[in-house]
Amino acid sequence: MRRSGRPGPARRGEAVSVNRREEGAALRALLRPVRGRITAGVALQALAGIASLGSFVAIYPLAVALLADEPDGSTVWWIVASAALALVVRFVAQSLSYLLMHDADMEFQLRLRRRIADRLSRVPLGWYSSRNSATVKKALADDVDSMHYLVAHALPDLTMALVTPVAALVYLFALDWRLALVTLVTTPVFGVLFRMTGKRGGRQHERLAGAIVGINTAVIEFVQGISVIKAFGQRDKASERFNKAVDDYMTTFTAVKGPLMSLSSLAYASVSPAAMLAASLGGGTLFVAADWTRPVDILPFVLLGLAISAPLVVVTYAPQALGQARQAADRVAELLATPTLAEPERPLTPSGHVAEFHDVTFGYTAGSPVLRNIDLTLEPGTVTALVGPSGAGKSTLAALLPRFFDPDQGSVRVGGIDLRDMAAQELYSHVAFVFQDVRLLRATVADNIKMARPNATSAEVQAAARAARCHDRILELPRGYDSVVGEDAVLSGGESQRIAIARALLADTPIIVLDEATAFVDPEAEAGIYDALSALIAGRTVLFVAHRLHTIVDADQIVVLEHGRVAERGTHTELLDSAGVYRRLWEAYTESGAHAQGNRIDAPEAAL
Numbered sequence: 001m002r003r004s005g006r007p008g009p010a011r012r013g014e015a016v017s018v019n020r021r022e023e024g025a026a027l028r029a030l031l032r033p034v035r036g037r038i039t040a041g042v043a044l045q046a047l048a049g050i051a052s053l054g055s056f057v058a059i060y061p062l063a064v065a066l067l068a069d070e071p072d073g074s075t076v077w078w079i080v081a082s083a084a085l086a087l088v089v090r091f092v093a094q095s096l097s098y099l100l101m102h103d104a105d106m107e108f109q110l111r112l113r114r115r116i117a118d119r120l121s122r123v124p125l126g127w128y129s130s131r132n133s134a135t136v137k138k139a140l141a142d143d144v145d146s147m148h149y150l151v152a153h154a155l156p157d158l159t160m161a162l163v164t165p166v167a168a169l170v171y172l173f174a175l176d177w178r179l180a181l182v183t184l185v186t187t188p189v190f191g192v193l194f195r196m197t198g199k200r201g202g203r204q205h206e207r208l209a210g211a212i213v214g215i216n217t218a219v220i221e222f223v224q225g226i227s228v229i230k231a232f233g234q235r236d237k238a239s240e241r242f243n244k245a246v247d248d249y250m251t252t253f254t255a256v257k258g259p260l261m262s263l264s265s266l267a268y269a270s271v272s273p274a275a276m277l278a279a280s281l282g283g284g285t286l287f288v289a290a291d292w293t294r295p296v297d298i299l300p301f302v303l304l305g306l307a308i309s310a311p312l313v314v315v316t317y318a319p320q321a322l323g324q325a326r327q328a329a330d331r332v333a334e335l336l337a338t339p340t341l342a343e344p345e346r347p348l349t350p351s352g353h354v355a356e357f358h359d360v361t362f363g364y365t366a367g368s369p370v371l372r373n374i375d376l377t378l379e380p381g382t383v384t385a386l387v388g389p390s391g392a393g394k395s396t397l398a399a400l401l402p403r404f405f406d407p408d409q410g411s412v413r414v415g416g417i418d419l420r421d422m423a424a425q426e427l428y429s430h431v432a433f434v435f436q437d438v439r440l441l442r443a444t445v446a447d448n449i450k451m452a453r454p455n456a457t458s459a460e461v462q463a464a465a466r467a468a469r470c471h472d473r474i475l476e477l478p479r480g481y482d483s484v485v486g487e488d489a490v491l492s493g494g495e496s497q498r499i500a501i502a503r504a505l506l507a508d509t510p511i512i513v514l515d516e517a518t519a520f521v522d523p524e525a526e527a528g529i530y531d532a533l534s535a536l537i538a539g540r541t542v543l544f545v546a547h548r549l550h551t552i553v554d555a556d557q558i559v560v561l562e563h564g565r566v567a568e569r570g571t572h573t574e575l576l577d578s579a580g581v582y583r584r585l586w587e588a589y590t591e592s593g594a595h596a597q598g599n600r601i602d603a604p605e606a607a608l
């Protein structure tokens with residue numbers, strides 16, 4: 001029964017899909033805080049674009065003045081001074097524009113990364129699946145970069161590339177619209193050829209992408225299976241597959257890119273400086289021959305024709321940068337819309353450490369519950385083991401106690417208080433967890449251990465590590481407790497697990513949630529971890545997801561989950577006597593020899 005007024009539960013792996021938004025709306029919304037500076041930067045860049053034409057434009061009146069029968073010195077100097085001034089304006093405006101755009105870009109990136117980090121600090125812990133971690137990485141690195149490229153580079157370049165030819169055209173049409181049209185004679189050819197390249201390119205792109213996927217698959221197959229391939233003498237076959245994938249790619253590449261490249265080269269050639277020069281000079285010569293204009297009047301068309309064609313290349317690349325930035329903004333907006341865990345406005349303080357599940361129903365997707373109507377009480381100082389076949393919902397149930405998710409129905413309570421009414425800090429001072437998938441930070445081993453208690457002394461850290469049976473191993477690391485995980489300390493799964501246990505020991509919470517590791521490297525490591533776990537659970541309330549039955553025979557309470565429901569509960573002896581699911585599990589476990597080998601009881605093949 002969800003209480004009214006609460007926000008809905010956030011689900012693992014689910015990022016709320018943003019309503020289909022108007023194209024580019026997310027990008028505009030994200031850029032809004034720095035819009036003023038971007039507009040000013042674009043305006044300055046436009047001014048720089050117009051000023052950049054100054055020296056070209058000046059050549060025409062200069063030539064007219066110099067070719068006059070009696071050149072007027074002061075006019076000549078005025079023209080030269082104006083051209084120089086235009087040059088200064090161009091450089092000042094362009095520098096200011098870059099300064100403003102980079103300033104806006106840096107603030108934008110900082111704000112955005114902070115917003116993402118703030119949001120992610122409030123999403124449910126369970127949201128951090130590997131899929132979502134990849135999304136976060138993409139958003140924080142690639143997507144923010146795409147938007148940076150747009151603001152700091154593509155926008156100023158595009159402004160310059162658009163304003164300069166437009167200003168040049170306005171000037172040329174004002175001078176002589178007929179010669180201006182002649183100068184532009186090849187541009188429609190460019191337009192048509194460019195469109196054709198785009199259309200064909202889009203269609204062929206998929207063929208090329210398919211061929212690249214073929215190579216990647218062959219490489220991954222080869223690398224992942226290298227030991228098997230070598231052991232079974234299949235090396236030649238494997239490299240044959242790779243060579244075939246490369247050959248296929250080359251064939252596709254030649255078939256696709258050859259005609260495309262010819263087409264795009266033709267498009268760019270049609271507006272190349274040579275083509276523009278040919279058009280303006282050829283057309284101009286005809287005009288002079290027809291006595292429609294003076295030879296000197298052709299000069300601006302020859303010079304500015306070049307200023308029109310050069311930026312066309314930039315203009316053709318800009319939509320790609322804009323498209324990428326829009327897509328990046330959409331992804332970031334979606335990330336920023338991820339539902340967060342509601343924090344209570346007036347947090348309540350639990351009294352005592354009884355942990356309770358009251359009629360809990362939960363599912364990762366709406367309408368498909370993974371847990372149904374679970375009632376469970378963990379009395380202080382007792383060990384409760386969760387067992388059941390793979391997929392029964394054991395890990396999910398355990399994850400609800402440290403509030404990885406909120407239940408869809410019912411409540412999880414500690415000390416009589418619903419977790420949704422408890423401040424996160426309060427909750428984590430009561431509940432610690434050690435899950436199979438241990439995440440250590442890229443920080444020193446000591447900092448990793450004292451995450452829950454940053455002010456712990458090194459004597460306390462070492463005492464926790466000793467109890468977790470990892471002190472000696474830490475001392476063997478190049479810089480002992482100061483070794484940085486992932487840099488000078490490369491730790492095995494079992495070692496990381498023991499450091500996580502030391503962390504939980506130091507946190508010293510009355511309630512511990514444990515998800516037993518399913519794979520241990522060797523019996524010695526397993527024994528070490530069990531010693532460490534015994535130290536951790538002594539005197540605490542423990543919720544233990546057990547994958548091997550021999551580890552739980554002494555538990556105070558064994559809860560058997562089946563299809564998300566509690567099928568049975570009791571002690572090991574009680575459950576064996578009741579001849580139900582647990583007994584069948586136990587018999588299958590002992591008969592298969594799993595007991596002796598320490599194999600998982602909940603492996604998919606385990607009989608039930």
Ligand SMILES: Nc1ncnc2c1ncn2[C@@H]1O[C@H](COP(=O)(O)OP(=O)(O)OP(=O)(O)O)[C@@H](O)[C@H]1O
Nearest residue numbers: 012013364370389390391392393394395396397602
């Ligand atoms: N992040 C997730 N998103 C969607 N479904 C999930 C997710 N995690 C688990 N499930 C599904 O929830 C169900 C219960 O999974 P859970 O891991 O809780 O079972 P389990 O009993 O702990 O299994 P195992 O012993 O194999 O770890 C399974 O059907 C699983 O596929």
